[in-house]
Amino acid sequence: MTFLRINYQLLRIPLQLVEHIAITQLDEQAPTRLAYERLLIQCDRAAAYLLGDENADGRAAELHRHTAAVRVEIARRQQRVDATNATLLDLQRARFHQRRQARRGTDPA
Template identity: 65%
Template sequence: MTPLRTHPIGVLRLNCRLARLPLQLVDDVAMVHLDRQAPARLAYQRFLIGCDRTAAYLLNDETAARRAAASSPSPVPARGPILANQILCGVRRRWA
């Protein structure tokens, strides 16, 4: 790349990292108090990973790519079968 093109990309990377600081602070301070399987915590983790992947792709940011690869969202238990079982039990109780 030419020096004229690399300079604006570097500025964008810096802005992206600065914009991520408050998001990381919320994750470090507030989200740790939630259960590991709490929907809000899982959604926030996925949001941060999505932001890192986007920055890695658009800005060719290796730091964001490493951060996205290192932080995988917690596995979510299969809720479909559990919900179906709860619905069936509710229907059985109603008819019993």
């Protein structure tokens, strides 16, 4: 098991290098960054489960907490946008009905 843990730690070095060099340059909410971080979480969780690697478990938990907070913020922002759009749609719908009622009032038929 120790040998497998060491191999996983060696495998993880290039993944961390990519994360530190390329991924951290992306916006925290970029889909590419979130997808890569999700990959790292899954790899670390697998290593924690299969190899009993406590370090991998800790890394997975910490990264999951961070990405969960980012995803919650994305969802909240999208809800605000949806609420704003719904308000605008209701306003436009009310204006349409007012104009339609005004036209009916001026129609001779």
